[in-house]
Amino acid sequence: MDLTGKTLFIANRGEIAVRINRAAKALGMKVAQAYSEADADMLAVRLSDDAYEVGPPQAAKSYLDIGRLLEAASQSGADAIHPGYGFLSENAEFAGAVDEAGMVFVGPAAETIALMGDKAAARAAAVRAGTPVAPGSDGRIETPADARAVADRIGFPLMIKAAAGGGGRGIRIARNQEDLERLVPQARSEAQAAFGDGGLYLERLLENARHVEVQILGDGKRAIHLFERECSLQRRRQKVWEEAPAVCLSDDQRQSICEASVKLAESVSYRGAGTLEYLFDPGAGTFAFLEMNTRVQVEHPVSEFVTGVDIVQEMIRLAFGESLSLSQNDVSRNGHAIEVRVNAEDPMNNFMPFPGVVGAMSVPDNVRFDTMLYEGYAIPPFYDSLLGKLIVHGETRADALSKLQAALAEFKIEGLKTTLPLYEMLALDPDVAADKFHTQFLENWLETHLSVPA
Amino acid sequence: MTKQIRSPLPGTFYRKPAPDQPNFVEDNAGVKAGEVIGLVEVMKSFHEVKAEEDGNNVRFLADNEAPIMAGAVLAEMD
Known part of the structure; x- marks a missing residue:
């Protein structure tokens, strides 16, 4: 497909926005750039063909505001939106909303993001595909008894992980039964507060890996x-x-x-x-x-x-x-x-x-x-x-x-x-x-x- | 006499340790020197802001989650 003349809207900032800009230009595309009030002077704005302010400095009110971003993107006449990394790049709702608005989301389908974003479901998909995984629970653990049974099978030390976590976030280490009893309820309420999903799974901890x-x-x-x-x-x-x-x-x-x-x-x-x-x-x-x-x-x-x-x-x-x-x-x-x-x-x-x-x-x-x-x-x-x-x-x-x-x-x-x-x-x-x-x-x-x- | 509490850093100002917790210091309360009155988030790391002296009747000029510059007056007190 010839992408010449099509417009790519970059819903990100910093060095990755500059990197995406360079790739889009190499493909002959025009670039529309989102920016917050704090980012009006950023390099990616200067390199863009068109730039759109999407809100105040706080990311929650700008780079994470799906409504504001979609509004700016359609105003720019964008054919596609690149989310970069961080911010909304792994947000299935955003990917779906871009699609519904008739634009191309530069990333996988919303369902794939949702599947891989649930780390317990991703582990299950890996097991199904024959990908090696650390010994751990089959999907989420629902009760303290489940957790004990899995721990008996895989041994300590183990990691208590939030299904909605990822990138190293939402992980606790239990070195023995006592830790496990104490940390599972804590991890559950923390995951609920941090991610809106208290789901947990367990995996054997590999040290010095x-x-x-x-x-x-x-x-x-x-x-x-x-x-x-x-x-x-x-x-x-x-x-x-x-x-x-x-x-x-x-x-x-x-x-x-x-x-x-x-x-x-x-x-x-x-x-x-x-x-x-x-x-x-x-x-x-x-x-x-x-x-x-x-x-x-x-x-x-x-x-x-x-x-x-x-x-x-x-x-x-x-x-x-x-x-x-x-x-x-x-x-x-x-x-x-x-x-x-x-x-x-x-x-x-x-x-x-x-x-x-x-x-x-x-x-x-x-x-x-x-x-x-x-x-x-x-x-x-x-x-x-x-x-x-x-x-x-x-x-x-x-x-x-x-x-x-x-x-x-x-x-x-x-x-x-x-x-x-x-x-x-x-x-x-x-x-x-x-x-x-x-x-x-x-x-x-x-x-x-x-x-x-x- | 009016005293000021300034932010040592630029960033985002928070009046509470976490969204579901109460403010460090309520409006019109008193503070002791060294007491934490808020947090400033700079580049995703959090730094405590402390009162440098005792004071009464603290009046916050910066809102919770407001973007601030280094040296900005966060609160005044008597």
Whole structure:
């Protein structure tokens, strides 16, 4: 389908709005951009053909207001709406409302979002498709007796998870029977308050595991994978550093998890770009399905670097009903990519947020910097702290790491505190260089390596 | 004499610890130095705002969930 001249409405902000803008322009589309009162000066507004204010700074009254967004989108004459990540990107009601308003939602069908958004139902879908999962409950647990029975079967430590949670939210860890008795009622009322759904399920906790995730693309019938990413370096369950490929996997392990992911995506007739997240136990060589994200991910550029596929362009084409243009055999891996998330936080002061005015910037050559920044931009305090992503590509992991070190030594952003100094230290760390880390590594590392004033 | 409580940070001001809980400090109440009078959410992290001195008859100038700039006067008191 020729998308030239069609209008894409971007219902998001920050660096991802800029990224989506670039993909839309490459497809010959016109861009209409939503913005809150606090975002009138943002880069994505400046790069758009048309921009529409959708409400006050608070996200609940702007970027999360379905009515306001749809009104602005239809005013812009949009053919399609891209939700980006976060905000309404995994909101089935929004996807359905966009569809009903006669526009294309750039993402899977509302029913797929609803299915995968219920984490207990997603786990059940994974089991049906033969995807490896951690030992756990079959669907939701309804009574304390259910919880005890599951715990007897799978053992401790285990995670009590909210069915409506996800992204690391709504998780409690029980190390014994006593914890379980105490935490299940607490978790239920918290999940009810936080998500409006008190449903819980249980899963065995894997400790010292690695976070490995598989990027897939689907057209509703067929799906392919774009290989995997390694995202174990996390703080407070938020990824800060991502790589492709995951060099901790053998070729057989890589092939098996990528194929299992394609099978799961096809089993739910997946359309668009999606990610299947797993924990990988390097000792046992086993995977456990965590969740599926039905949207573009922050860390998509590392997969773009190693496969050469433009994921954001592909997801727009797929949303308009095109069939996959690639077959699995067309996708190959080339080299190694590393991304670090540049946040407006001071790593030397307990990651205190630092909304400020961007001074002189010097970005090294030969790197990709996906960003919302420009010199003189006043960063609003109302949204998350992600300013941009620095991505490097090398022939091998060692080569990518040395390119990252060189880039970080040159990279300067005046006027702000950012997490760049943290990455300078991590890029020189022997354990990081040796690929010896897991999902709890960074928090321990921060305690021993960063002198944090009390 | 009128005293002011200012926000040290820009962001979103909250008068209560959670939506279903009462205000930290009710209008016209008194506060002690060091008492938490609200939260400021900046880039998704929450920071307490404390009264720097004792005061009476606190009058909030910033509404719950209002966007505020650093240095904004949140409340006045006697």
